Amino acid sequence: MLASCSERQEATQSEADSTGIDTTILRVAVMPTMSCLPVYYAERSGLADSLGLDIELLRYQAQLDIDTAIIGGHVDIAFTDLIRTVRLSKQVALTPFASCDEPLSLISLKTKRVKRINQMKEQMIAISRLSATDYWCDHVLDSTRTSYDDIYRPQINDVRLRAEMLRQGLIDAAMLGEPFATWMMMLGHKRLFLSGGKQPQLYAWAACSSATKQQQQAFRKLLDEAIGQLDKESEAALLRDILKQEYQLPPALADTLELPPLKPTSDIRSNDMAKAEEWLKGKSENKRIRK
Numbered sequence: 001m002l003a004s005c006s007e008r009q010e011a012t013q014s015e016a017d018s019t020g021i022d023t024t025i026l027r028v029a030v031m032p033t034m035s036c037l038p039v040y041y042a043e044r045s046g047l048a049d050s051l052g053l054d055i056e057l058l059r060y061q062a063q064l065d066i067d068t069a070i071i072g073g074h075v076d077i078a079f080t081d082l083i084r085t086v087r088l089s090k091q092v093a094l095t096p097f098a099s100c101d102e103p104l105s106l107i108s109l110k111t112k113r114v115k116r117i118n119q120m121k122e123q124m125i126a127i128s129r130l131s132a133t134d135y136w137c138d139h140v141l142d143s144t145r146t147s148y149d150d151i152y153r154p155q156i157n158d159v160r161l162r163a164e165m166l167r168q169g170l171i172d173a174a175m176l177g178e179p180f181a182t183w184m185m186m187l188g189h190k191r192l193f194l195s196g197g198k199q200p201q202l203y204a205w206a207a208c209s210s211a212t213k214q215q216q217q218a219f220r221k222l223l224d225e226a227i228g229q230l231d232k233e234s235e236a237a238l239l240r241d242i243l244k245q246e247y248q249l250p251p252a253l254a255d256t257l258e259l260p261p262l263k264p265t266s267d268i269r270s271n272d273m274a275k276a277e278e279w280l281k282g283k284s285e286n287k288r289i290r291k
Helices: 034-043 063-071 081-089 132-145 159-167 181-187 215-230 233-244 250-254 270-288
Strands: 027-030 054-057 077-082 092-100 107-108 123-126 171-177 192-193 203-208
Touching: 027 034, 027 063, 027 250, 034 054, 034 077, 034 171, 034 215, 034 233, 063 077, 063 081, 077 215, 081 092, 081 132, 081 203, 081 270, 092 215, 107 181, 107 233, 123 159, 132 171, 132 192, 132 270, 159 171, 159 181, 171 181, 171 192, 181 192, 215 233, 233 250
Parallel strands: 027 054, 027 077, 123 171
Antiparallel strands: 077 203, 092 203, 107 171, 107 192
16 A cells, blocks of 8 residues: 655755754764774764764675665765775765774784795685775785785675684685784784885775765764773773674673774875875776786
8 A cells, every 4th residue: 555645845954053063964884993983982972962963873894885875875974995985986976084094904814824925825815805905915915026816815895704704714814904903813813914004094984975064074073082082991891882782892802902092083195095096097907908
């Protein structure tokens, strides 16, 4: 049975409160990474409400799923990287507005007894293709003069699944972000590479056309406020709960895990954007040559 209203209701314009911040709900796409930890905290602690920002978190486990949500118009702001932003901007209006310090580690399975990258011939490194993990994997192979043909790189998009497969010995190595890289090292697996402190800085928060400049600024303020509060001892219990529920870390691990400190967001640098575009262009050219 179908029914409809006889009157047509026009969409109303977004309203602003007395502080000037847009009061419409801001849909934010997140996934279990360190850069998203302040957003989980802001929602759970009530910080977002206190700053007059009404956010709705859309939870994903992989960047590809976030891509789909962006293309479908389901989100306003999303956690992503500059490589994926360049690719997606050919289909939708997408603007990176805040850079994240999100280090990646190459973690090797402890039973392989591998100490150097060039010892990984005919082994598997799990990545997510055409993303920051793919970029840094290329960087590692290039810096050690390791042939791409000698390394298998299965695409495992789900970040937690990538860590779980390494834990169970189903892959030889994986490009992992935090807190999963620290978790794997606590289990005895070995870190062969860390992108922290190296350039370019690829991870970012990006805004769809539905997010106003004002909302972007308010969101950055929210991130920086949350990062400042997360260091307080009084917030430790809430932080542990987030790691258990949102990141699905084992309770015993979440209670003892020492995470690296978070850094405030920064502006997107043109050099980082150029690096992402250059690398992606090189990938496309190599693909055409192979064909």
